[in-house]
Amino acid sequence: MNKKIIGIDLGTINSCVAVVENNKPVIIPSIEGERTTPSVVAFTDKGETLVGQAAKRQILANIHNTICPIKCDMGSDRVIKINNKWKSCSSTDIAAAILKKLKQDAEAYLGHTVTDAVISVPSYFTNAQRQATLDAGRIAGFDVKRMLNEATAAALTFLLDKKQEQLIMICDIGGGTFDVSIVELFNGVIEVLAISGNNRFGGDDFDECIMNYLIKDFKKINGIDLATDNIAVQRIREAAERAKIDLSSITTSFINIPYIITDETGPKHLECSLTRDKFEELTAHLIDNVCKPINQAISDSGIQKAQLSKVLLIGGTTRIPVVQEVVRKTTGTLPSRNINLDESVAAGTAIIGGVLNGDIENIILLDVTPFSLGVMVENSKFSKIVERNTTIPTKKSHLFSTVYENQTEIDITFYQGEHDNIQHNELLGKIHLDRISPAKKGIPQIEITFDIDANGVINVFAKDINSGRVGSLKAATNTSKRNGANFTYNKLKDKHNNKDTNSGFNDTSSKMEDDVVNDSEHHEKWRKKGVCGYCGGDLYKPVFKKVEKCKSCGFMYTLVT
Numbered sequence: 001m002n003k004k005i006i007g008i009d010l011g012t013i014n015s016c017v018a019v020v021e022n023n024k025p026v027i028i029p030s031i032e033g034e035r036t037t038p039s040v041v042a043f044t045d046k047g048e049t050l051v052g053q054a055a056k057r058q059i060l061a062n063i064h065n066t067i068c069p070i071k072c073d074m075g076s077d078r079v080i081k082i083n084n085k086w087k088s089c090s091s092t093d094i095a096a097a098i099l100k101k102l103k104q105d106a107e108a109y110l111g112h113t114v115t116d117a118v119i120s121v122p123s124y125f126t127n128a129q130r131q132a133t134l135d136a137g138r139i140a141g142f143d144v145k146r147m148l149n150e151a152t153a154a155a156l157t158f159l160l161d162k163k164q165e166q167l168i169m170i171c172d173i174g175g176g177t178f179d180v181s182i183v184e185l186f187n188g189v190i191e192v193l194a195i196s197g198n199n200r201f202g203g204d205d206f207d208e209c210i211m212n213y214l215i216k217d218f219k220k221i222n223g224i225d226l227a228t229d230n231i232a233v234q235r236i237r238e239a240a241e242r243a244k245i246d247l248s249s250i251t252t253s254f255i256n257i258p259y260i261i262t263d264e265t266g267p268k269h270l271e272c273s274l275t276r277d278k279f280e281e282l283t284a285h286l287i288d289n290v291c292k293p294i295n296q297a298i299s300d301s302g303i304q305k306a307q308l309s310k311v312l313l314i315g316g317t318t319r320i321p322v323v324q325e326v327v328r329k330t331t332g333t334l335p336s337r338n339i340n341l342d343e344s345v346a347a348g349t350a351i352i353g354g355v356l357n358g359d360i361e362n363i364i365l366l367d368v369t370p371f372s373l374g375v376m377v378e379n380s381k382f383s384k385i386v387e388r389n390t391t392i393p394t395k396k397s398h399l400f401s402t403v404y405e406n407q408t409e410i411d412i413t414f415y416q417g418e419h420d421n422i423q424h425n426e427l428l429g430k431i432h433l434d435r436i437s438p439a440k441k442g443i444p445q446i447e448i449t450f451d452i453d454a455n456g457v458i459n460v461f462a463k464d465i466n467s468g469r470v471g472s473l474k475a476a477t478n479t480s481k482r483n484g485a486n487f488t489y490n491k492l493k494d495k496h497n498n499k500d501t502n503s504g505f506n507d508t509s510s511k512m513e514d515d516v517v518n519d520s521e522h523h524e525k526w527r528k529k530g531v532c533g534y535c536g537g538d539l540y541k542p543v544f545k546k547v548e549k550c551k552s553c554g555f556m557y558t559l560v561t
């Protein structure tokens with residue numbers, strides 16, 4: 001029997017775990033019998049750690065020691081102070097506690113130890129957030145085999161049933177994140193054309209609008225500010241979420257929180273009725289957050305809206321009628337609901353687990369990079385080498401040079417992001433290249449290569465063409481900040497000008513030949529045979545692009561028409 005690789009959707013509000021059985025993904029119920037597990041962790045006075053329903057149930061009684069949500073803070077420096085003096089921890093530790101519980105649930109279900117997992121992450125998670133998720137997986141005792149974008153994972157469940165080629169958009173709006181993927185499904189191949197999203201937008205934002213309204217209304221009537229009372233705020237949060245959920249199916253929700261606070265005049269109750277129209281008015285400013293990533297994904301994918309075969313909605317927040325309407329207006333397509341809103345991400349990660357351990361065959365996933373990748377050049381400018389939404393695996397090179405006379409050392413810094421100024425992008429790491437032969441500025445040739453594998457693992461190489469000396473860096477999802485795998489950096493001065501060599505780097509604008517597009521004789525010969533000139537894999541022709549692609553390594557052949 002193959003070693004099972006479970007799939008995990010680590011959600012802001014709810015997490016879900018699945019596994020492939022008889023070639024199909026199956027949701028693993030929790031020990032408590034639920035199909036999803038609240039992403040809530042609590043520490044009790046007795047020193048116990050509660051996770052899931054048990055933690056959620058006791059929030060009001062133990063508010064200072066109950067942690068949720070944490071997903072948005074993954075990879076940040078947030079230190080979570082627990083009232084119990086014996087504990088203070090990071091978002092990674094909390095995520096690890098949730099993953100550990102899911103691991104135990106999976107082991108109880110399968111009847112054996114589980115060590116391998118595929119975990120989904122929002123497509124727009126930065127490198128630091130992905131690293132933190134990997135760390136959490138490791139702390140929980142997992143060997144994380146792959147990280148998968150959430151909306152892409154959901155699309156995989158669709159691939160199992162439908163064999164005809166399709167161009168699908170998946171919008172996943174959960175509790176705290178929004179993910180959009182445009183994928184092409186074709187004969188067992190799922191090719192991601194574009195991903196987009198917002199790591200800080202979800203159902204919580206809608207709850208917040210109702211909460212603010214209720215607190216303001218209560219203050220107007222009673223002259224008491226409930227915002228300073230933690231327990232009252234938590235009760236209002238829960239009531240606001242309930243009202244929001246009500247308003248997805250009915251047009252008026254009655255909110256009633258008895259004994260919300262007591263003052264010298266006696267106990268006060270919060271009572272209010274909220275209509276769907278009022279809710280839509282309160283949340284109107286959030287709608288832009290839905291349109292933007294959808295429009296960006298459409299424009300990045302190079303397709304026309306009319307070409308979309310289907311728009312699928314997943315994630316709890318897509319149950320809100322106005323959200324569905326905005327997606328319809330933005331895409332020009334009536335969204336389809338024939339996919340499980342709450343479980344499809346976990347099911348998709350389980351499918352990739354099944355592909356990795358050989359339980360499922362004939363599925364190929366061609367994913368893309370969520371961010372552009374490049375280096376810092378003069379004046380803190382960002383020079384892109386790999387554009388966002390490039391199909392992975394990919395390998396791209398670019399030539400750079402020195403900016404000072406007789407410059408012999410360079411610190412090369414690598415970033416991911418879209419901004420022209422590197423300060424707005426995320427630092428991935430640095431390479432120091434020395435012993436460059438003294439020459440006039442602009443003469444030395446430094447070749448920078450980004451090599452990204454199918455898991456999104458990034459390898460960067462810097463080569464001094466003259467001496468052949470190479471520096472390398474693994475800026476990838478498999479390294480761990482905690483284990484000190486982050487690249488160390490010694491700030492160096494230019495020996496001759498006593499300037500900071502950090503800026504002593506220039507884009508020569510003489511772009512190296514890309515590894516991606518080519519029509520060289522060698523590749524053309526192999527392409528005509530229907531075989532990849534690089535790896536010998538089979539070629540296929542995506543429907544919406546004038547290219548042929550390798551099913552194995554993703555290498556792209558431009559078709560000259």
Ligand SMILES: Nc1ncnc2c1ncn2[C@@H]1O[C@H](COP(=O)(O)OP(=O)(O)OP(=O)(O)O)[C@@H](O)[C@H]1O
Binds near residue numbers: 315316319
């Ligand atoms: N019927 C409904 N109407 C409106 N909102 C709903 C409804 N049902 C659930 N939600 C909201 O959906 C959100 C939870 O969705 P989901 O479980 O997909 O999130 P998640 O996967 O945990 O989060 P994320 O994907 O952002 O990490 C919550 O904000 C919840 O209030």
Ligand SMILES: [Mg+2]
Binds near residue numbers: 172175
């Ligand atoms: Mg989700």
